[in-house]
Amino acid sequence: MWEIKKTDGLPFYQAIVEHILGLIKNGELLPGEKLPAERKLADMLGVNRSTVVHALEELEAMGWLLRKQGSGSFVAEGKWGITSTARTDWRRYLEQNAFSKTEPFIEQMKQLLTKENNEVLDLYTGELPLELIPAFDLPSLTWKQFLEEEQQDEFGYQGLRTAVSRMIKQQYGFLVPEESLLITSGAQQALFLILQVLLTSGDSVAIEDPSFLYDLPIFQAAGIRLYGVPMDEDGIELSALEQVIRQHRVKMVMVNPSFQNPTGKVMSLKRRQALVELCQSYQIPILEDDVFGQISEVSGSQIPPLKKLDPENVLYIGSLSKILGSTTKIGWLSAPPSVNRQIAEARKIMDFSLSIFPQLLAAIALNDPAFDNRLSELKKELKKRENNVYRIMKEQPHWQVERPQGGFYLWATFKRGKLSQKEWQFFLKEGLLVAPSFLFGESRESIRINFSRVSEAQLPDFQRKIATVTEKIVANRTANI
Numbered sequence: 001m002w003e004i005k006k007t008d009g010l011p012f013y014q015a016i017v018e019h020i021l022g023l024i025k026n027g028e029l030l031p032g033e034k035l036p037a038e039r040k041l042a043d044m045l046g047v048n049r050s051t052v053v054h055a056l057e058e059l060e061a062m063g064w065l066l067r068k069q070g071s072g073s074f075v076a077e078g079k080w081g082i083t084s085t086a087r088t089d090w091r092r093y094l095e096q097n098a099f100s101k102t103e104p105f106i107e108q109m110k111q112l113l114t115k116e117n118n119e120v121l122d123l124y125t126g127e128l129p130l131e132l133i134p135a136f137d138l139p140s141l142t143w144k145q146f147l148e149e150e151q152q153d154e155f156g157y158q159g160l161r162t163a164v165s166r167m168i169k170q171q172y173g174f175l176v177p178e179e180s181l182l183i184t185s186g187a188q189q190a191l192f193l194i195l196q197v198l199l200t201s202g203d204s205v206a207i208e209d210p211s212f213l214y215d216l217p218i219f220q221a222a223g224i225r226l227y228g229v230p231m232d233e234d235g236i237e238l239s240a241l242e243q244v245i246r247q248h249r250v251k252m253v254m255v256n257p258s259f260q261n262p263t264g265k266v267m268s269l270k271r272r273q274a275l276v277e278l279c280q281s282y283q284i285p286i287l288e289d290d291v292f293g294q295i296s297e298v299s300g301s302q303i304p305p306l307k308k309l310d311p312e313n314v315l316y317i318g319s320l321s322k323i324l325g326s327t328t329k330i331g332w333l334s335a336p337p338s339v340n341r342q343i344a345e346a347r348k349i350m351d352f353s354l355s356i357f358p359q360l361l362a363a364i365a366l367n368d369p370a371f372d373n374r375l376s377e378l379k380k381e382l383k384k385r386e387n388n389v390y391r392i393m394k395e396q397p398h399w400q401v402e403r404p405q406g407g408f409y410l411w412a413t414f415k416r417g418k419l420s421q422k423e424w425q426f427f428l429k430e431g432l433l434v435a436p437s438f439l440f441g442e443s444r445e446s447i448r449i450n451f452s453r454v455s456e457a458q459l460p461d462f463q464r465k466i467a468t469v470t471e472k473i474v475a476n477r478t479a480n481i
């Protein structure tokens with residue numbers, strides 16, 4: 001009963017797990033039955049006790065064994081009576097789940113955020129703080145009025161598409177025809193649909209390095225390979241991009257040219273034109289993510305969207321998340337009509353249709369006569385906060401910072417090179433939560449600060465926290481020399 005053969009490529013503890021599972025499933029070990037003591041089992045199998053313990057722990061976590069301190073391991077008895085029916089080993093399925101992989105550092109941050117903790121300054125979260133989100137009055141609508149508006153097609157609520165098209169026209173002076181617009185449940189759904197419809201597992205996509213896309217599990221889950229391309233002060237470097245395109249047979253280039261997440265960079269007009277030309281010449285579509293478009297300090301004509309430069313080859317996505325909060329869950333995609341139709345169709349098949357409620361409310365907000373004023377007030381406040389945080393960071397001799405021109409991220413790089421695990425912990429100890437650069441690529445020396453979350457009253461706290469963290473890092477370096 002306790003003879004187990006070694007199998008090539010399978011760690012021995014797993015072989016023990018399989019063996020015991022087999023014994024339970026074919027009834028040789030019965031519910032409630034005691035297993036031999038760990039030491040005895042180790043002797044019988046000719047392995048270390050730790051290997052046996054590892055296997056028993058695994059079986060316990062799977063729910064097949066109960067381990068009681070001092071009395072040993074027992075086959076579990078089902079709650080509804082004794083059962084030896086085989087059960088699905090969900091853990092094995094979940095091992096491949098790309099959505100479950102979270103950075104331990106981010107887990108630690110999230111734990112700090114869930115505690116009622118006034119000591120923590122959250123400049124990590126990628127959203128406006130609640131107090132900055134413009135407030136719009138809701139008209140009193142009857143249920144029937146909502147239902148009447150429900151007459152939407154698969155592209156989304158017509159009234160919202162009109163409002164979005166008008167907003168883009170007003171901002172950039174170019175028309176995104178309503179028939180090319182698809183309303184999505186946030187920009188992320190637009191991205192997800194593009195991956196599903198236009199790409200397949202094994203395809204390569206070029207992105208900026210660093211990029212928030214690096215952090216999204218949807219690429220890994222879809223089997224898409226991401227290749228990072230460095231940026232300079234004008235945006236994505238084209239010679240490096242061309243090399244990646246040639247080397248990896250890139251299927252799509254995905255960029256966030258305005259107020260890039262995480263660096264806050266703005267791609268220059270010249271670079272935009274050259275990027276569009278390069279991709280045209282290789283016949284590779286560009287996905288332009290313009291979720292920060294509405295909170296720009298630069299006029300729309302100075303930095304036209306890539307979509308305006310090349311409407312045919314650019315897929316354009318936007319969102320209300322960065323101005324009205326991500327719970328709004330309203331985004332949009334503009335693609336050539338034939339592509340748009342296919343994407344809308346795919347969404348319908350996946351049954352991801354949108355509810356009329358958020359769409360109608362978003363249309364009401366965008367059509368509110370006060371919308372433009374509220375947006376200008378928001379931009380003014382963002383500018384103030386950006387100046388304050390930028391000034392404080394600029395005074396820090398150890399950090400290199402660029403002044404943003406919109407959005408709400410400030411990217412700061414530690415001048416003395418990459419931060420060690422221990423040094424990243426100083427941020428958590430000080431309660432200064434920022435997004436570490438390793439979320440967005442390979443680099444480990446920069447931080448993304450969401451400056452919109454630092455109110456006037458919080459400035460001294462921010463200043464003290466960043467100074468203390470920096471002092472600790474510098475002291476750690478000196479101690480290690």
Ligand SMILES: Cc1ncc(COP(=O)(O)O)c(C=O)c1O
Nearest residue numbers: 186187188261291319321326331
């Ligand atoms: C650059 C960028 N694109 C897309 C998204 C996703 O936006 P949404 O909340 O609309 O799904 C985010 C959210 O953080 C973002 O920063």
